[in-house]
Amino acid sequence: MEVVAVRRGVVRSVVVAGLLVLGGAGAGPAGASAGASAGPEADVAYHGQVALAHGRLRIWLVPENEGPAALANATLRVRLSADLADRQALAGGCARAGLREVVCETGQLPLHGRGRHVGLVLDLREREPEVVVRIDTWWNGGATDRNHANNEHVVLALDTGDAYAF
Template sequence: MAGLLALLGGAVGIGGARSARAGAGPEADVAYHGRVALAHGRLRILLVPENEGPSALANATVRLRLSAELADRQELAEGCARAGLREVVCETGELSLHGRGRHIGLALALKERAPEVVVRVDTWWNGGATDRNHSNNEHVVLALDTGDTYAF
Protein backbone atom coordinates (compact mmCIF):
# COMPACT_ATOMS: atom_id res chain seq x y z
CA MET A 1 0.00 0.00 0.00
CA ALA A 2 2.91 2.36 0.68
CA GLY A 3 3.91 2.18 -3.00
CA LEU A 4 0.38 3.07 -4.07
CA LEU A 5 0.23 6.01 -1.68
CA ALA A 6 3.56 7.29 -2.98
CA LEU A 7 2.15 7.20 -6.49
CA LEU A 8 -0.92 9.14 -5.46
CA GLY A 9 1.35 11.69 -3.81
CA GLY A 10 2.90 12.48 -7.17
CA ALA A 11 6.07 10.36 -7.17
CA VAL A 12 5.07 9.04 -10.60
CA GLY A 13 2.65 10.80 -12.93
CA ILE A 14 -0.49 9.41 -14.44
CA GLY A 15 0.24 7.50 -17.60
CA GLY A 16 3.64 6.31 -16.40
CA ALA A 17 3.00 2.97 -18.07
CA ARG A 18 2.46 4.62 -21.45
CA SER A 19 5.47 6.91 -21.24
CA ALA A 20 7.94 4.07 -20.67
CA ARG A 21 10.49 4.02 -23.49
CA ALA A 22 11.77 0.85 -25.10
CA GLY A 23 14.89 -0.19 -23.23
CA ALA A 24 14.05 2.04 -20.24
CA GLY A 25 13.21 -0.94 -18.04
CA PRO A 26 12.04 -4.52 -18.19
CA GLU A 27 9.50 -5.61 -20.77
CA ALA A 28 6.26 -7.17 -19.55
CA ASP A 29 2.84 -7.89 -20.99
CA VAL A 30 0.31 -6.97 -18.31
CA ALA A 31 -3.25 -8.14 -18.93
CA TYR A 32 -6.51 -7.75 -17.01
CA HIS A 33 -9.46 -10.10 -17.07
CA GLY A 34 -12.58 -9.77 -15.02
CA ARG A 35 -16.26 -9.09 -14.64
CA VAL A 36 -18.43 -6.04 -14.01
CA ALA A 37 -22.04 -5.95 -12.78
CA LEU A 38 -24.28 -2.97 -11.94
CA ALA A 39 -27.41 -3.28 -9.81
CA HIS A 40 -29.32 -0.62 -7.85
CA GLY A 41 -26.49 1.92 -7.81
CA ARG A 42 -23.80 -0.60 -6.77
CA LEU A 43 -21.03 -1.54 -9.16
CA ARG A 44 -19.25 -4.84 -8.54
CA ILE A 45 -15.89 -5.44 -10.18
CA LEU A 46 -13.76 -8.57 -10.01
CA LEU A 47 -10.40 -8.21 -11.72
CA VAL A 48 -7.43 -10.55 -12.12
CA PRO A 49 -4.12 -9.06 -13.35
CA GLU A 50 -1.75 -11.29 -15.30
CA ASN A 51 1.72 -10.98 -16.79
CA GLU A 52 2.70 -12.80 -19.97
CA GLY A 53 6.31 -11.60 -19.69
CA PRO A 54 9.02 -11.69 -20.78
CA SER A 55 9.97 -10.18 -17.37
CA ALA A 56 8.38 -10.36 -13.95
CA LEU A 57 7.15 -7.16 -12.27
CA ALA A 58 7.38 -6.40 -8.55
CA ASN A 59 4.07 -4.51 -8.71
CA ALA A 60 1.79 -2.54 -11.00
CA THR A 61 -1.24 -0.33 -10.52
CA VAL A 62 -4.53 -0.80 -12.36
CA ARG A 63 -6.81 2.20 -12.85
CA LEU A 64 -10.61 1.95 -13.01
CA ARG A 65 -12.36 5.04 -14.40
CA LEU A 66 -16.15 5.28 -14.27
CA SER A 67 -18.61 7.36 -16.25
CA ALA A 68 -20.57 8.03 -13.02
CA GLU A 69 -19.44 9.62 -9.77
CA LEU A 70 -18.66 7.45 -6.80
CA ALA A 71 -20.45 7.97 -3.48
CA ASP A 72 -18.41 9.98 -0.99
CA ARG A 73 -17.78 6.99 1.29
CA GLN A 74 -16.36 3.75 -0.06
CA GLU A 75 -15.05 0.60 1.56
CA LEU A 76 -12.23 -0.35 -0.78
CA ALA A 77 -10.22 -3.54 -0.95
CA GLU A 78 -6.74 -3.56 0.56
CA GLY A 79 -4.22 -1.97 -1.80
CA CYS A 80 -6.88 0.25 -3.43
CA ALA A 81 -7.44 4.00 -3.15
CA ARG A 82 -9.62 6.67 -4.67
CA ALA A 83 -7.88 8.78 -7.26
CA GLY A 84 -10.75 11.16 -8.04
CA LEU A 85 -14.51 11.53 -8.14
CA ARG A 86 -14.77 8.68 -10.67
CA GLU A 87 -11.49 6.80 -10.29
CA VAL A 88 -10.05 4.00 -8.18
CA VAL A 89 -6.52 2.62 -8.43
CA CYS A 90 -5.35 -0.72 -7.03
CA GLU A 91 -2.01 -2.44 -6.64
CA THR A 92 -1.77 -5.74 -8.50
CA GLY A 93 0.85 -7.28 -6.24
CA GLU A 94 3.78 -9.16 -7.70
CA LEU A 95 3.29 -10.24 -11.31
CA SER A 96 5.62 -13.16 -11.89
CA LEU A 97 6.47 -14.31 -15.39
CA HIS A 98 3.35 -16.04 -16.80
CA GLY A 99 1.71 -15.50 -13.42
CA ARG A 100 -1.27 -13.78 -11.86
CA GLY A 101 -1.41 -10.99 -9.35
CA ARG A 102 -3.87 -10.81 -6.49
CA HIS A 103 -7.57 -10.99 -7.24
CA ILE A 104 -9.14 -7.56 -6.79
CA GLY A 105 -12.77 -7.41 -5.74
CA LEU A 106 -14.62 -4.11 -5.41
CA ALA A 107 -18.20 -3.22 -4.48
CA LEU A 108 -18.48 0.47 -5.33
CA ALA A 109 -21.43 2.66 -4.38
CA LEU A 110 -22.42 5.31 -6.91
CA LYS A 111 -23.31 8.83 -5.83
CA GLU A 112 -26.58 8.55 -7.77
CA ARG A 113 -28.22 5.55 -9.37
CA ALA A 114 -27.45 5.40 -13.10
CA PRO A 115 -29.08 3.28 -15.82
CA GLU A 116 -25.62 2.39 -17.13
CA VAL A 117 -21.97 2.90 -16.26
CA VAL A 118 -18.95 2.73 -18.54
CA VAL A 119 -15.89 1.25 -16.81
CA ARG A 120 -12.47 1.92 -18.33
CA VAL A 121 -9.64 -0.35 -17.18
CA ASP A 122 -5.98 0.40 -17.83
CA THR A 123 -2.50 0.32 -16.33
CA TRP A 124 -1.77 3.49 -14.36
CA TRP A 125 1.78 2.54 -13.33
CA ASN A 126 4.03 -0.45 -14.01
CA GLY A 127 7.41 0.51 -12.59
CA GLY A 128 8.75 1.79 -15.90
CA ALA A 129 8.34 -1.47 -17.79
CA THR A 130 7.70 -1.49 -21.51
CA ASP A 131 4.37 -3.06 -22.50
CA ARG A 132 4.00 -3.28 -26.27
CA ASN A 133 0.57 -4.97 -26.17
CA HIS A 134 -2.11 -2.63 -24.79
CA SER A 135 -4.99 -4.63 -26.27
CA ASN A 136 -5.12 -6.90 -23.22
CA ASN A 137 -4.73 -4.28 -20.50
CA GLU A 138 -6.99 -1.50 -21.81
CA HIS A 139 -10.69 -2.33 -21.67
CA VAL A 140 -13.96 -0.41 -21.93
CA VAL A 141 -16.99 -2.17 -20.46
CA LEU A 142 -20.59 -0.94 -20.55
CA ALA A 143 -22.60 -2.23 -17.58
CA LEU A 144 -26.38 -1.80 -17.58
CA ASP A 145 -28.28 -1.51 -14.29
CA THR A 146 -29.80 -4.97 -14.71
CA GLY A 147 -27.56 -7.01 -12.42
CA ASP A 148 -26.17 -8.85 -15.45
CA THR A 149 -22.45 -9.64 -15.46
CA TYR A 150 -20.24 -8.36 -18.29
CA ALA A 151 -16.87 -10.05 -18.84
CA PHE A 152 -13.67 -8.53 -20.19
Protein backbone atom coordinates in the same frame (compact mmCIF):
# COMPACT_ATOMS: atom_id res chain seq x y z
CA MET B 1 -7.13 -17.33 -4.58
CA GLU B 2 -5.27 -14.39 -3.04
CA VAL B 3 -7.19 -11.19 -2.34
CA VAL B 4 -5.59 -7.74 -2.30
CA ALA B 5 -4.57 -7.11 1.30
CA VAL B 6 -1.66 -4.71 1.77
CA ARG B 7 -1.01 -1.65 3.86
CA ARG B 8 -2.53 1.60 2.61
CA GLY B 9 0.83 3.36 3.02
CA VAL B 10 2.20 1.15 0.26
CA VAL B 11 -0.65 2.14 -2.05
CA ARG B 12 -0.10 5.82 -1.34
CA SER B 13 3.58 5.52 -2.23
CA VAL B 14 2.66 3.80 -5.50
CA VAL B 15 0.03 6.46 -6.20
CA VAL B 16 2.51 9.26 -5.47
CA ALA B 17 5.14 7.58 -7.66
CA GLY B 18 2.56 7.31 -10.44
CA LEU B 19 1.65 10.97 -10.11
CA LEU B 20 5.31 11.97 -10.27
CA VAL B 21 5.83 9.86 -13.39
CA LEU B 22 2.64 11.17 -15.02
CA GLY B 23 3.74 14.73 -14.28
CA GLY B 24 6.84 14.21 -16.47
CA ALA B 25 6.93 15.17 -20.13
CA GLY B 26 5.66 12.56 -22.55
CA ALA B 27 4.42 10.12 -19.92
CA GLY B 28 1.76 7.71 -21.08
CA PRO B 29 -0.91 5.89 -19.04
CA ALA B 30 1.57 3.30 -17.79
CA GLY B 31 4.23 5.89 -17.00
CA ALA B 32 6.61 5.09 -19.87
CA SER B 33 7.92 7.93 -21.99
CA ALA B 34 7.05 7.77 -25.66
CA GLY B 35 9.79 6.11 -27.67
CA ALA B 36 11.92 5.29 -24.61
CA SER B 37 12.48 1.88 -23.09
CA ALA B 38 13.48 2.63 -19.48
CA GLY B 39 12.81 -0.74 -17.86
CA PRO B 40 12.02 -4.38 -18.45
CA GLU B 41 9.42 -5.50 -20.95
CA ALA B 42 6.25 -7.08 -19.60
CA ASP B 43 2.80 -7.84 -20.97
CA VAL B 44 0.25 -6.98 -18.27
CA ALA B 45 -3.30 -8.19 -18.87
CA TYR B 46 -6.57 -7.96 -16.94
CA HIS B 47 -9.47 -10.39 -17.10
CA GLY B 48 -12.62 -10.17 -15.05
CA GLN B 49 -16.24 -9.13 -14.72
CA VAL B 50 -18.28 -6.00 -14.09
CA ALA B 51 -21.87 -5.93 -12.80
CA LEU B 52 -24.13 -2.97 -11.96
CA ALA B 53 -27.25 -3.28 -9.80
CA HIS B 54 -29.21 -0.61 -7.91
CA GLY B 55 -26.40 1.97 -7.93
CA ARG B 56 -23.71 -0.48 -6.82
CA LEU B 57 -20.93 -1.54 -9.18
CA ARG B 58 -19.11 -4.81 -8.57
CA ILE B 59 -15.77 -5.40 -10.26
CA TRP B 60 -13.73 -8.58 -9.99
CA LEU B 61 -10.51 -8.97 -11.94
CA VAL B 62 -7.25 -10.86 -12.12
CA PRO B 63 -4.04 -9.15 -13.29
CA GLU B 64 -1.69 -11.35 -15.31
CA ASN B 65 1.76 -11.00 -16.80
CA GLU B 66 2.70 -12.76 -20.04
CA GLY B 67 6.32 -11.57 -19.80
CA PRO B 68 9.04 -11.57 -20.93
CA ALA B 69 9.99 -10.16 -17.48
CA ALA B 70 8.40 -10.35 -14.04
CA LEU B 71 7.18 -7.17 -12.33
CA ALA B 72 7.54 -6.42 -8.62
CA ASN B 73 4.24 -4.50 -8.63
CA ALA B 74 1.89 -2.51 -10.83
CA THR B 75 -1.12 -0.28 -10.28
CA LEU B 76 -4.34 -0.70 -12.19
CA ARG B 77 -6.83 2.12 -12.63
CA VAL B 78 -10.62 1.91 -12.77
CA ARG B 79 -12.39 4.96 -14.21
CA LEU B 80 -16.17 5.37 -14.31
CA SER B 81 -18.56 7.50 -16.33
CA ALA B 82 -20.50 8.25 -13.12
CA ASP B 83 -19.47 9.85 -9.84
CA LEU B 84 -18.66 7.63 -6.88
CA ALA B 85 -20.47 8.11 -3.57
CA ASP B 86 -18.48 10.14 -1.05
CA ARG B 87 -17.79 7.15 1.21
CA GLN B 88 -16.37 3.91 -0.13
CA ALA B 89 -15.24 0.77 1.67
CA LEU B 90 -12.32 -0.13 -0.60
CA ALA B 91 -10.36 -3.35 -0.59
CA GLY B 92 -6.87 -3.24 0.94
CA GLY B 93 -4.32 -2.10 -1.60
CA CYS B 94 -6.85 0.21 -3.27
CA ALA B 95 -7.26 3.98 -3.00
CA ARG B 96 -9.59 6.55 -4.41
CA ALA B 97 -7.91 8.76 -7.01
CA GLY B 98 -10.73 11.17 -7.89
CA LEU B 99 -14.50 11.60 -8.17
CA ARG B 100 -14.68 8.72 -10.64
CA GLU B 101 -11.40 6.83 -10.18
CA VAL B 102 -9.95 4.08 -8.03
CA VAL B 103 -6.44 2.63 -8.24
CA CYS B 104 -5.33 -0.76 -6.88
CA GLU B 105 -2.03 -2.56 -6.52
CA THR B 106 -1.67 -5.81 -8.42
CA GLY B 107 1.03 -7.24 -6.18
CA GLN B 108 3.88 -9.19 -7.69
CA LEU B 109 3.34 -10.22 -11.31
CA PRO B 110 5.58 -13.21 -11.96
CA LEU B 111 6.56 -14.20 -15.48
CA HIS B 112 3.59 -16.05 -17.02
CA GLY B 113 1.73 -15.70 -13.72
CA ARG B 114 -1.09 -13.93 -11.94
CA GLY B 115 -1.21 -11.18 -9.36
CA ARG B 116 -3.75 -10.80 -6.56
CA HIS B 117 -7.41 -11.12 -7.36
CA VAL B 118 -8.97 -7.67 -6.97
CA GLY B 119 -12.58 -7.30 -5.87
CA LEU B 120 -14.29 -3.93 -5.65
CA VAL B 121 -17.80 -2.97 -4.60
CA LEU B 122 -18.27 0.69 -5.52
CA ASP B 123 -21.32 2.73 -4.56
CA LEU B 124 -22.37 5.39 -7.05
CA ARG B 125 -23.44 8.88 -5.97
CA GLU B 126 -26.72 8.41 -7.86
CA ARG B 127 -28.35 5.40 -9.45
CA GLU B 128 -27.53 5.31 -13.17
CA PRO B 129 -29.14 3.16 -15.90
CA GLU B 130 -25.66 2.38 -17.27
CA VAL B 131 -22.02 3.02 -16.42
CA VAL B 132 -18.97 2.89 -18.66
CA VAL B 133 -16.06 1.25 -16.83
CA ARG B 134 -12.51 1.82 -18.12
CA ILE B 135 -9.72 -0.36 -16.80
CA ASP B 136 -6.04 0.19 -17.59
CA THR B 137 -2.54 0.13 -16.15
CA TRP B 138 -1.78 3.35 -14.31
CA TRP B 139 1.76 2.54 -13.17
CA ASN B 140 4.02 -0.44 -13.90
CA GLY B 141 7.41 0.54 -12.54
CA GLY B 142 8.70 1.82 -15.86
CA ALA B 143 8.25 -1.43 -17.77
CA THR B 144 7.53 -1.40 -21.49
CA ASP B 145 4.23 -3.02 -22.50
CA ARG B 146 3.83 -3.25 -26.27
CA ASN B 147 0.42 -4.97 -26.14
CA HIS B 148 -2.21 -2.62 -24.69
CA ALA B 149 -5.10 -4.62 -26.16
CA ASN B 150 -5.19 -6.91 -23.12
CA ASN B 151 -4.78 -4.30 -20.37
CA GLU B 152 -6.99 -1.46 -21.62
CA HIS B 153 -10.66 -2.36 -21.40
CA VAL B 154 -13.88 -0.42 -21.80
CA VAL B 155 -17.02 -2.16 -20.50
CA LEU B 156 -20.60 -0.86 -20.63
CA ALA B 157 -22.49 -2.15 -17.59
CA LEU B 158 -26.29 -1.86 -17.60
CA ASP B 159 -28.19 -1.63 -14.31
CA THR B 160 -29.56 -5.16 -14.64
CA GLY B 161 -27.27 -7.07 -12.27
CA ASP B 162 -25.87 -9.02 -15.22
CA ALA B 163 -22.12 -9.66 -15.28
CA TYR B 164 -20.16 -8.39 -18.28
CA ALA B 165 -16.83 -10.14 -18.90
CA PHE B 166 -13.64 -8.58 -20.24
